[in-house]
Amino acid sequence: MTTRLKKILIIGGGAGGLELATSLGRKLGRYKRANITLVDQNHSHLWKPLLHEVATGVLDEGIEALSYMAHAHNHAFQFQLGCMSKIDRENKLVFLDEIRDDHGVILVPHRWLEYDILVMAIGSVSNDFGTLGVKEHCIFLDNLRQAQRFHNKMLNLFLKFSAPGNLEEKVNIAIIGGGATGVELSAELHNAVQQLHRYGFTRLDHQALSLTLVEAGDRILPALHPRISVAAHQELSKLGVRILTKTMVIRVDVEGLYTKDGEYIQAELMVWAAGIKVSDLTRDLADLETNRINQLVVGSTLQTTRDPNIFAIGDCAAYKLPNGGTVPPRAQAAHQMASYVYGNILALLRKQTLKSFRYKDHGSLVSLSRFSTFGSLMGNLIRGSMIIEGHIARTVYIALYRMHQIALHGYIKTGLMIIVGRINRVIRPHLKLH
């Protein structure tokens, strides 16, 4: 008698989900010990912390993005393009919406996919906290499409500014949210301006860029060590970024934003990067427990509290830390959760005891483009935390992405990718101009 292969379904091929699908594919899919399926609403994967580099053109997504279909084929799992919108827990089914083309014509009808074990890894989106006008007038940096939209708008803005006869003195850009995304994007924008100046946008320079970074808290990078905030604040101020702390944005219109203190900041391009939430989809998802930002509440084994057949990892999971907080929405957390759930799925299939997740904070780094990198390292080796900057910090910052690449491609292919990256830096322009 043949036994039916277990079906493991992973929703979301981001920092956590794609690593998990890859390792399960290698371990189980390749030897026909289970059916692994990954679902994502996009055709290709780009590691989310690189989005601000795509937005400014420092990174070419055409080179860096990874096709899910090809990766699935190489790592013995299946890929289904689609957007999940419902779960039927009783019958263990997941519903994918129909796929339509740009004219609304249905390309793929809606589908139900079966599962024995389901892993939710759908990440997070920007939280506008219901602020008036944000959805209509600000750009979010949640996915590749939005980063590309920012890139096009930025290039158009700079082109208009540099056009012969243009009398405007400044290009006004505002970024709302002084977390890592806002800070890194500010520095990348100054880098982009420098590169474009060299490529022939002669009117465009540091002085011409009027960049305002608005933060509601009393310092930028509020989640990081105060010394890192101070260092980043100084470096951005040196570049000419106007930093407003303790400033709440209450409304946005087509030409700028209003602060609670009564100031109107004019801006032709506005980015909202002030906090995250999980998409509203999870709020009433099959009666699974969620918190105030729609994260799925998980227990110590990363199984959701109301259904042991459903795990949640990464930004969409709320895992309580001993200090009462939850694991922060970071790539390193998604990576660690993917490794734990990999072990726990194997344990489930072998009818062994599942392990409890322990989050290890290895520190945080922010890269101010080629101007500087700051961060803190934490761990047993250094017994506590250590502030680093400059070349060492830059190397550690890049190492986080390398770890993701190694988890997906192994050491040899990642090594080759590093070499190709170095060659591209010599033979290609330093900024994507189209």
Ligand SMILES: Cc1cc2nc3c(=O)[nH]c(=O)nc-3n(C[C@H](O)[C@H](O)[C@H](O)COP(=O)(O)OP(=O)(O)OC[C@H]3O[C@@H](n4cnc5c(N)ncnc54)[C@H](O)[C@@H]3O)c2cc1C
């Ligand atoms: C600009 C930026 C810079 C950042 N920098 C850093 C950094 O320096 N260091 C750091 O640690 N973290 C950083 N982060 C945070 C980090 O990117 C996230 O914590 C991490 O990507 C979370 O991984 P994840 O797997 O939970 O979700 P994601 O990587 O966001 O992946 C979620 C996936 O789910 C898919 N999906 C969503 N909904 C559905 C659906 N309904 N159906 C099908 N598919 C779906 C999406 O298409 C996506 O592929 C940054 C984030 C941003 C936006």
